[in-house]
Amino acid sequence: MVVAVATLLSACKKESEVSNPQQALYDDGKVIYMSRCIACHNPDPHQVGSVGPDVYGSSRELIEARVLRAEYPTGYKPKRETHLMVALPDLKDKVEALYSFLNSK
Numbered sequence: 001m002v003v004a005v006a007t008l009l010s011a012c013k014k015e016s017e018v019s020n021p022q023q024a025l026y027d028d029g030k031v032i033y034m035s036r037c038i039a040c041h042n043p044d045p046h047q048v049g050s051v052g053p054d055v056y057g058s059s060r061e062l063i064e065a066r067v068l069r070a071e072y073p074t075g076y077k078p079k080r081e082t083h084l085m086v087a088l089p090d091l092k093d094k095v096e097a098l099y100s101f102l103n104s105k
């Protein structure tokens with residue numbers, strides 16, 4: 001089911017990519033968030049999820065450190081003291097897309 005939705009969403013992506021690169025980046029981030037993050041985070045990133053905290057407004061530095069390495073930027077005060085989230089280093093080319101999705105609307 002998730003795969004079907006992701007395929008559908010990425011099929012729609014093509015057209016917006018031509019007309020609006022910012023929208024394409026946002027859409028790409030949304031597809032990744034909806035397929036890789038909502039097992040723990042809320043589908044609405046403004047809200048607290050089943051396992052993880054709200055992540056709307058995360059900086060590029062935070063997304064990169066947290067998603068790729070399960071770390072935090074130096075001096076950042078985490079929303080939680082736990083270390084439940086695993087690193088997802090295969091998303092290394094998707095930080096900008098996730099940043100776009102988590103910082104608009």
Ligand code: HEC
Pocket residue numbers: 032033036037038039040041051052053054055058062063066067077078079080081082083084085086088091098
């Ligand atoms: C296995 C569940 C799980 C998945 C999957 C997951 N997270 Fe998390 N995430 C958490 C939990 C729980 C925390 C709180 C710290 C901890 O325990 O690791 C967290 C913390 C974070 C934080 C730091 C919040 C803060 O300000 O302190 C960010 C940013 C984040 N996640 C983004 C993401 C993104 C983006 C994805 C998808 C690419 C994702 N997470 C996938 C569970 C998850």
